[in-house]
Amino acid sequence: MTDRMSLTLAQADPDVAAALEHETLRQHEGLEMIASENFVSEAVLEAAGSIFTNKYAEGYPGRRYYGGCEYADIVENLARDRAKQIFGGDHVNVQPHSGSQANASAFAAVLQPGDTILGLDLSHGGHLTHGHRLSFSGKLYRTTFYHVRRDTETIDYDEMEATAIQEKPKVLIGGASAYPRLWDFARMRQIAEKVGAYFIFDMAHIAGLVAGDVHPSPVPHAHITTTTTHKTLRGPRAGLIICNQELAQAVDKAVFPGQQGGPLMHIVAAKAVAFAEVLRPEFKSYAAQVVSNAKALAEGLQMAGFRLVSGGTDNHLMLVDVFEKGILGSEAEVALGKAGITVNKNSIPWDTNPPLKPSGIRIGTPALTTRGMKEAEMSTIAAWIAKALEQRNNDAALDHIRGEVAELANHFPLYAWKRVPEAVAK
Ligand code: DSN
Numbered sequence: 001m002t003d004r005m006s007l008t009l010a011q012a013d014p015d016v017a018a019a020l021e022h023e024t025l026r027q028h029e030g031l032e033m034i035a036s037e038n039f040v041s042e043a044v045l046e047a048a049g050s051i052f053t054n055k056y057a058e059g060y061p062g063r064r065y066y067g068g069c070e071y072a073d074i075v076e077n078l079a080r081d082r083a084k085q086i087f088g089g090d091h092v093n094v095q096p097h098s099g100s101q102a103n104a105s106a107f108a109a110v111l112q113p114g115d116t117i118l119g120l121d122l123s124h125g126g127h128l129t130h131g132h133r134l135s136f137s138g139k140l141y142r143t144t145f146y147h148v149r150r151d152t153e154t155i156d157y158d159e160m161e162a163t164a165i166q167e168k169p170k171v172l173i174g175g176a177s178a179y180p181r182l183w184d185f186a187r188m189r190q191i192a193e194k195v196g197a198y199f200i201f202d203m204a205h206i207a208g209l210v211a212g213d214v215h216p217s218p219v220p221h222a223h224i225t226t227t228t229t230h231k232t233l234r235g236p237r238a239g240l241i242i243c244n245q246e247l248a249q250a251v252d253k254a255v256f257p258g259q260q261g262g263p264l265m266h267i268v269a270a271k272a273v274a275f276a277e278v279l280r281p282e283f284k285s286y287a288a289q290v291v292s293n294a295k296a297l298a299e300g301l302q303m304a305g306f307r308l309v310s311g312g313t314d315n316h317l318m319l320v321d322v323f324e325k326g327i328l329g330s331e332a333e334v335a336l337g338k339a340g341i342t343v344n345k346n347s348i349p350w351d352t353n354p355p356l357k358p359s360g361i362r363i364g365t366p367a368l369t370t371r372g373m374k375e376a377e378m379s380t381i382a383a384w385i386a387k388a389l390e391q392r393n394n395d396a397a398l399d400h401i402r403g404e405v406a407e408l409a410n411h412f413p414l415y416a417w418k419r420v421p422e423a424v425a426k
Helices: 014-029 042-048 070-087 099-110 136-140 157-167 185-195 207-211 245-259 265-278 281-303 329-338 366-370 375-390 395-410
Strands: 091-093 116-120 142-146 171-174 198-202 224-228 239-243 317-321 344-346 360-364
Touching: 014 395, 042 265, 070 091, 070 207, 070 239, 070 265, 091 245, 099 136, 099 171, 099 198, 099 224, 099 239, 099 245, 116 157, 142 157, 157 185, 171 185, 185 198, 207 281, 239 245, 281 317, 281 360, 281 366, 281 375, 329 344, 329 360, 329 375, 329 395, 366 375, 375 395
Parallel strands: 116 142, 116 171, 171 198, 198 224
Antiparallel strands: 091 239, 224 239, 317 360, 344 360
8 A cells, every 4th residue: 555645746647746846847937917917936835834733723823722832832822023124003813814804704703794894896906805796805895996096096095085985884994905005004104184084095006015115004003903924025935813802712712713714824834934024124125126126117108008007017917908909908918928928808997898808908017026137137027028919819919929028038037946847848
């Protein structure tokens, strides 16, 4: 009989092993420009794939419901302390499995089902968990929305205030998955105070920029700040909550036992490792480069004649109105995919097209910046994007760009252990 514990992945499950090798190759050879994705370090990867996955640790450090948690306590305390050092705030909970669960817990800490929340409309850049009718947030709570202005395509704080006064939400939530500009946190807190609401800010997209001091921080303004840890923050796929002392107990209870059971201790360990990386001086340079790269890419696209929503970007992403050139976002996503450039189709504010065939694409620079690319590469990529969209029905032209993309990617190696499996080597 074979000893199950001694088999490699390739021996135990050749199908999964092959998918993993192909994915490895895909990540190395292509240009990853999905604004919410990034590449973790080998150290983060090691912790995420560690034997902490074997451990149950319901509860919190020093107050667990299981024995054998002494090392789990060490990594959870390290993650909490490092997150506090990065972002400030009185209290941090590092257990949310995802950004959605962080938001569900933040709401549960201060709301009862049926209470009202006011968030940014999904089609204007908001997030499903900020009140969309198909998400738990729109089913459990009464939801109302604010929008961006038609003229500037930036948040309409006057509309937000008027809606808050009219609808009297118990939570005003800020944050977005497709908004390229800075937020006015002070104004949002003021609006929340005016109507007696809690101000929650979901900084998932910009957390790394906040940590790197290239974006203002919502933490001093918000009652509760939530985030994912895997986007610009460059940690494992998971969530995090920061709050003031008065809400600490309610937040902890909302996470466990309110929303979750046992924390994923291997991921908590990986968060601790990622946060240690964020605390190193190099991370500030990384964050600054993400923003400079986004500006360079935006300029390149504008020079190629594309209209960017709100006229540009202040952060790590941009929304390109490809429909202005008669191209659907869905067509653009496919054409760029064939050229080795991964982006996602995205609605633009006041979109006249449906979500699966929207007018825009969303492009971000966090992942390519991790690979070491700078402004010069962004200009080259902007030209490739323009060419690929122009030649979107010409597979030979797209394949040619894909070759150039692979050559560039090769100059910016990712993981040292990458190997090209014979089965997929050309
Ligand atoms: N799916 C994430 C994004 O792409 O922005 C948000 O949860």
